[in-house]
Structures are given as structure tokens and as C-alpha cells.
Amino acid sequence: TGTINYLKLFDLIAKQNKYDEKKIIKQNIVKKEHMPMLKNYLFNLILENLRIQRSNRNDIDSQLNNLIESAFIMREKGIEKEEYKLWRKAKQMAFRHERWGYALHALLMQSEKITRDQNVTLLGENENEIKSLLEKVGNLLEYKKIRREAIQLLMRLDPQKSVRNKKEVEKIMNYPLIRNEKNGMSAAAVMEGYFTRLQFRNIMEDYAGTLKAV
Numbered sequence: 001t002g003t004i005n006y007l008k009l010f011d012l013i014a015k016q017n018k019y020d021e022k023k024i025i026k027q028n029i030v031k032k033e034h035m036p037m038l039k040n041y042l043f044n045l046i047l048e049n050l051r052i053q054r055s056n057r058n059d060i061d062s063q064l065n066n067l068i069e070s071a072f073i074m075r076e077k078g079i080e081k082e083e084y085k086l087w088r089k090a091k092q093m094a095f096r097h098e099r100w101g102y103a104l105h106a107l108l109m110q111s112e113k114i115t116r117d118q119n120v121t122l123l124g125e126n127e128n129e130i131k132s133l134l135e136k137v138g139n140l141l142e143y144k145k146i147r148r149e150a151i152q153l154l155m156r157l158d159p160q161k162s163v164r165n166k167k168e169v170e171k172i173m174n175y176p177l178i179r180n181e182k183n184g185m186s187a188a189a190v191m192e193g194y195f196t197r198l199q200f201r202n203i204m205e206d207y208a209g210t211l212k213a214v
């Protein structure tokens with residue numbers, strides 16, 4: 001009966017253009033006091049099914065998730081050689097596609113395996129890779145902070161005070177990170193700088209500069 005109620009609730013919600021809980025309760029498939037529990041179960045059931053569907057996709061994030069899950073399975077089964085291979089593969093893919101969260105996860109898990117092996121040479125290499133990764137992430141964060149500063153400025157620009165506006169814009173445009181895209185240590189960082197420059201040129205009606213940027 002519980003399963004039937006879940007299915008009925010799903011069908012009723014799916015048929016509604018706008019969620020109306022009162023109409024659902026009138027169908028007498030569940031008592032009002034049980035509704036929160038039933039909705040929560042249904043939500044988690046749908047989420048789990050979507051998660052399974054997503055794991056079968058072939059996009060980069062799904063591939064990385066699957067590699068990480070496989071690595072943990074190898075660890076649980078005590079197959080450490082294969083575990084290490086999977087962490088390395090996940091790390092390499094994450095670096096290649098700039099998925100820094102996955103890359104750090106893989107590197108730290110790799111570090112645990114190397115520490116268990118007491119391989120000081122590989123531990124040193126692992127530490128250097130983590131350091132390089134953190135530099136890239138720090139660089140991206142600096143670009144994001146400038147982008148935030150730029151958005152705040154654009155929100156309060158006063159068209160009647162163009163001279164002051166121009167000075168404030170030029171201050172941000174002259175930041176080394178913005179002025180030279182070579183300072184970006186990742187594609188994501190370069191794009192943050194690119195959009196900041198493009199947005200300012202457009203706002204300040206520098207259409208020639210906007211076209212050049214494109």
C-alpha cells in the first residue's frame with residue numbers, strides 16, 4: 001500500500017500545472033500528517049533515480065564520479081594497486097578538464113595510499129602537484145574577486161558622473177590580472193578576466209574595444 005501511495009502521489013503532482021497540496025490531500029491517498037514524510041521519501045527516490053541515470057552519462061563529471069567510486073571500491077576490497085591507478089587516472093582527467101575539486105580529492109586520496117606505502121619520493125611529487133593545484137585555484141579566486149568588485153562598481157555607476165566612472169573603471173581594467181590574460185593560470189581564470197574587460201568596455205560605450213575583444 002505504501003508503494004502505491006508513492007506512485008499515486010507522483011502521478012498527482014505530475015498532473016498539476018502548479019503544486020497544490022490541498023487538492024492532493026482531498027484525494028485521500030494519505031493522511032495530512034503523513035504528507036511531509038511521503039513527500040520526502042518520494043523526493044529522495046526521484047533524486048536517487050536521477051543520480052543513477054546521471055552516472056550512466058558520458059560527460060566529464062560523470063566519468064570522474066565513476067572513477068572515484070571505483071577507486072573507493074578497490075580500496076574496500078583491498079586491491080590497492082588498482083586503487084592507485086584509478087586515483088591517478090581521475091587526477092589526470094581532472095587536471096586536463098580543470099575540475100579542481102575532483103583533482104584535489106584524487107590527489108589527497110593518492111597521498112593516503114602513498115603514505116601507507118611510505119614512498120617518500122612519490123609523496124614529494126604529490127605535494128608539488130597539490131601546491132601547483134592550489135596556486136591555480138588561488139589565481140582563479142583572485143580573478144573572481146576582481147569580477148565581484150567589477151559587478152559592484154557596475155551596479156552603482158552614475159551616468160551623470162562619467163569622469164569619475166571612467167577613473168574607477170580604469171583602475172580595475174589596469175589590474176595586472178585583467179590587463180594581461182597571460183596572468184591567468186587556467187582557462188576559467190582567463191575567461192573571468194575576458195568577461196570583466198568585455199563588460200566594462202560595453203558599459204563605457206567603448207564599442208571598438210568591445211569588437212576587438214570579441
